Amino acid sequence: MLLCGRLGFCPAPSTCLSSTFIARVLIHKRHRSFYSPGRQFRAAPSPTASPAHPKPRTALPSSRLTGSPRITDQTRLSREIANMTMSASETGTAGNGVAANTVTDVGIVETPKVSDPWTVDKALDTIATGKPVEGSASPVPYFHILERLKTTKREGWKRFGIDRGESISDHMYRMSLMTMLCPPKLAERLDMWKCMKMCLIHDMAELLVGDITPVDGVAKPEKSRREAETMDYITKRLLGNVNDGDVGKGIREVWQEYEDSKTLESHFVHDVDKMELLLQMVEYEKRGQGKMDLGEFAYVKTKIVLPEVQSWAEEVIQEREAFWQGHSHVRGDVGVNGGVPAEKKKLPDGYYWLSQP
Secondary structure (H helix, E strand, O other): OOOOOOOOOOOOOOOOHHHHHHHHHHOOOOOOEEOOOOOOOEEOOOHHHOOOOOOOOOOOOHHHHOOOOOOOHHHHHHHHHHHHHHHHHHHOEOOOOOEOHHHHOOOOEOOOOOOOOOOHHHHHOOOOOOOOOOOOOOOHHHHHHHHHHHHEEOOHHHHHOOOOOOEHHHHHHHHHHHHOOOOHHHHOOOOHHHHHHHHHHOOOOHHHHOOOOHHHOOOHHHHHHHHHHHHHHHHHHHOOOHHHHHHHHHHHHHHHHHHHOOOHHHHHHHHHHHHHHHHHHHHHHHHOOOOOOOHHHHHHHHHOOOHHHHHHHHHHHHHHHHHHOOOOOOOHHHHHHHOOOHHHHHHHHOOOOOOOO
């Protein structure tokens, strides 16, 4: 952070973090730092040189001191800056006068809220960075819109208070790495390169459509229409003139193969999709130290088709059972008998796995 060179010369002293910071340092109680215009912060005289007897500090608990570095003036300075940034965010302004949410939430993208009927162009109109250039021979506009996969969160976890969980690209990236560990006998029957591409492509439409879940009230056919329209936009309007449009056509074909779910590769990737969700479910539960029960998501285990992936899923479920041992919890992997309400079970039965064999 750059500080103002001198006090009183800030163009926006009421909102400038630099001016606020300097003012706080000047009035900081006891022997803290003082500001010299145009120079660095200098240490104030030592307590022994002061005629007054400073109030002794309260000692930190030994548990906080053990193995911890001494709190230095630089550490205090960093904490002050951090506190100021948080304070500015709470009041709605940042150091540059820009609305706080553009600073604190710049790395999070919300799904575009548009009026019915949903169209790609309506969704594009909501993008803060502007519409990508269409018809270009350069792939750069496509590269830019892919960023939305990194910043759009997976929605299912939000119902459980996980607002800043995994992004869409987080999910797809781990899936692609998981395919590399496909059991050899199954891998011999698969086009592994296609499987990895399918993992990285299968949720690409969500960069505009968002991660629509069964509780969102969007029918499966409507969800499919939005996603197909988005993939046409990406592969034709953005990539149609890039490398003669061949890459765009290839992406569209792989995405459609996944949606149709008729090939062994698509079955495998569908299973890996569910397997990745199971992993994330257990990881969130463990990180939450058992304070949240995500067991209803375990129902996806019952929809895994290939024995090789079923084996992986069973291992994760056993890991989860060991974690919850002795405590009541939902077991979605056994359906309504495990505590999943019947009405919730019906939603995924007719939604996510409509095309699954």
